[in-house]
Amino acid sequence: MNMLKTIRAHLASVLVLFALTLAGIMPAVHTASAQTNGEVPGQALGLNSDADLWRFIRNGNAGDTQMKDQLAAVMIQSEGDNWRAARNGPVSVYGAAGVLGIIVLLAVFYSWRGRITIDAGPSGKTIERFGTIDRFAHWLMAGSFVILALTGLNLLYGRYTLLPLLGPEAFTAITIAGKYAHNYLAFAFMAGLALSFVLWVRHNIPSKIDLDWLKAGGGIFTKGVHPPARKFNAGQKIIFWVVMLGGLSVSLSGIALLFPFQTAMFAKTFGLLNMIGFDLPTTLTMLQEQQLNQLWHGIVSLVLMTIIVAHIYIGSVGMEGALDAMNSGKVDRNWAKEHHGLWVKEVDAATKAAKAKPAE
Ligand code: HEM
Known part of the structure; x- marks a missing residue:
């Protein structure tokens, strides 16, 4: 008799536990089904689903930013x-x-x-x-072009060719100097180009x-x-x-x-x-x-x-x-x-x- 009482008591507590567990699980089940309906749980991220939000970001759209540089509002630029x-x-x-x-x-x-x-x-x-002016124009254009070409090639291929040869310190020094040369000599090239055009266009x-x-x-x-x-x-x-x-x-x-x-x-x-x-x-x-x-x-x-x-x-x-x-x-x-x-x-x-x- 006593044994029957004990079994009943155990069964009751198992049933209570089961009911409590179900009550705890139910909101989660509800949430899961809400997500599959394309809604955000608890509306935490607004009305958009994660998929819509992710697509918005992946397409390079800008959000809002307090930063001065508005480009910082783009999180991912695919x-x-x-x-x-x-x-x-x-x-x-x-x-x-x-x-x-x-x-x-x-x-x-x-x-x-x-x-x-x-x-x-x-x-x-x-x-x-x-004449002197022709040769000046040519060498201004040619000299600057050659340096622009070499420093430009370094930007594209330097890390595969020069870096293993020279090591990081020397390569960095050369590349920084090259970058300045590239930026400033661009104007010498443009001047040589414009002068050569004016001097030679009629012959061409x-x-x-x-x-x-x-x-x-x-x-x-x-x-x-x-x-x-x-x-x-x-x-x-x-x-x-x-x-x-x-x-x-x-x-x-x-x-x-x-x-x-x-x-x-x-x-x-x-x-x-x-x-x-x-x-x-x-x-x-x-x-x-x-x-x-x-x-x-x-x-x-x-x-x-x-x-x-x-x-x-x-x-x-x-x-x-x-x-x-x-x-x-x-x-x-x-x-x-x-x-x-x-x-x-x-x-x-x-x-x-x-x-x-x-x-x-
Ligand atoms: C760095 C080595 C260079 C050498 C040795 C060189 C040599 C020459 C020579 C000898 C001429 C005259 C040809 C003639 O009398 O008919 C010439 C003309 C000319 N050069 Fe150069 N040049 C060099 C670089 C450049 C560069 C880098 C450019 C442009 C980016 C350039 C553009 C021209 C142009 C447009 C002409 C006139 C058209 C022609 O002759 O093809 N040159 N060059």
Whole structure:
């Protein structure tokens, strides 16, 4: 009998415990079902569910901030992942392939063709090709470009190439100095670019003889072939326009990087491109503008470097007599006749006319 009483008492306490436990669990069960209905438990985070809130943040939307820099209100800027992937991926890989590829190509070309010499041999007589101002403009542009290129390459590839070689201290010192050089020499480059444009644009208007020059491959592949050209041949005109337009583009994107979050060039450019059939986004955040600026600056610079390596080759080791044009400003007449025959005729005619003119 006593035993039956004890069992009943135990059963009762188990039942009470079970009821209490259920009462405790029920709000949790209710909460769980509320979450599955897309509502926030206890309305703690407002009316939005976590998913909506998370999506809002992941899409780079800005919340509110007491900070002066309103960009701090953006918690997650997902496009940053794409930017980093593009910079460290295709931009770096294809950029390196371009610059190293052209060096290999030129080495192959040099071993096959050798130095392009003056076919008729040097005449010993010279003709003035570039005045002091031309050479100043060229070397201002060229000198600053070379330093900008080297310091820029360090920003992109330095930590894979120089850092393991030099160690962190030396690499840091070089990179900081390089960054200052890059920021300030940009203005020397822009000045050289603008001056070269003003001085040489009239000689770089495309004309029909440029097509003949191109058809003959500029004569650089065959000894003894010299298609006619005026002051600048078609190859040089291409270099000129690539340097001017590329240089302008790299300057604008560089200024936008120097003074960040002030420009909206990409949204505006995309708007213009959409008028001719493109379908590009025209509402970009300031951060996206900045990322595109950085990528574009890198891409255009790497294309310019690739082309300039070829220019430096043909202006120095690749061709006998070419460098004199930018050193002393005077070139051998036979060199000039072979590479710029029509220009020599123009200069000679002008000199003759000036001599024939009676002194006043
Ligand atoms: C650093 C080594 C460089 C050397 C040895 C060099 C050499 C030369 C030479 C010899 C000429 C005159 C060609 C002629 O008489 O017909 C020339 C012209 C020119 N250079 Fe350079 N240059 C160098 C760098 C640069 C750089 C970095 C740029 C631009 C970023 C540049 C842009 C030009 C332009 C636009 C012309 C006129 C068009 C042409 O001849 O292609 N040069 N250069």
